[in-house]
Amino acid sequence: MHNAPPAAGREALAAKVYQAVKQAIFDFQLLPGERFSENELAQQLQVSRTPVRQALFNLEREGYVEVLFRSGWQVKAFDFDYFEELYDLRIVLECEAVRRLCAISSADCRIALTAEQYFWSESAPLTQGKPVALADEAFHRALVSATNNRQFLLLHTELTEKLSIIRRLDFTRDDRIQATYQQHHAILQALFAQRCEQALRLLTLHISESKAAVRKITLHRLHQARLTLQTSGIQKEALRTATR
Known part of the structure; x- marks a missing residue:
């Protein structure tokens, strides 16, 4: 035995x-x-x-x-009302992170976000959905992490995981991948120039676009995403x- x-x-x-x-x-x-x-x-x-x-x-x-x-x-x-509430919370948390980043010097902001600046502006763009989704999560985590507030980061990490299943569907579309690169670059440039209101507006619009897409996600799109993953091995x- x-x-x-x-x-x-x-x-x-x-x-x-x-x-x-x-x-x-x-x-x-x-x-x-x-x-x-x-x-x-x-x-x-x-x-x-x-x-x-x-x-x-x-x-x-x-x-x-x-x-x-x-x-x-x-x-x-999927509980779409639940996901929309999480998106609302993300907007509040990340906008506060932007306000705090705008309160420090432009030089310190650039140092904190150097890796993100290189990735979204200078490195060769990714084309596969899942790597872009992971990079997108890393970008938003970097904004919050740069505030050096551990509780902000813990809450944001939890939110990110809960939203991952929805957000990754966004990156099954080429136009969403291209838009993400453009929007992240614009947010970073506004931050580095300490144009706080512009950075807040761009970030809010960026997250709101994902939020608006939530209710458009259908079982058909989920099956399409699954087939895409299967053909990738x-x-x-x-x-x-x-x-x-």
Whole structure:
């Protein structure tokens, strides 16, 4: 008879399952409204049901999945009102970050955002949706991080993760990728010139455009995003690989 793995080992395995399933949701390998069972996930991930169940309950507490009475689990459907409220909070938080950046010298602002200036103005533009989405998240995180307020950054990091699944759909379109480069560059130039009102206006418009697109996202677009990822070689096999 095999001995049960130590508690630390069980927790580590559950954490790997948690990350694998969460990434599958973010990468649209598991779509909003899609149903699945603990047994299916356990087989795909080649683990027992115990770490799968623990991971799913953690994801349920965070609002990513929900348990269905006697019929397994389901990826939680999009709540568009909820996402719009998160966008409103992002605008408030990032605008405050801009005000604080405008209060420091232009030289210090440039130093704090040098990497972002190079990436969005001088480096070769990215064309693939997911890398652009990650770079976009890094840009907005850099604005907040430059304030040196740890609580701002913690809150912003939480907001970013909750919005990731929506925001990444934006970057399945070439015109949105191009617009992001142009808008980020314009925001940085306004900041460096200490034109605070212009920077606030540009940032608010930039975030509001994403917010306005939220209700236009349909299940069809989600399926399209999934097909795009699959043709790029990202399959459900990634779920199993993630727990190795």
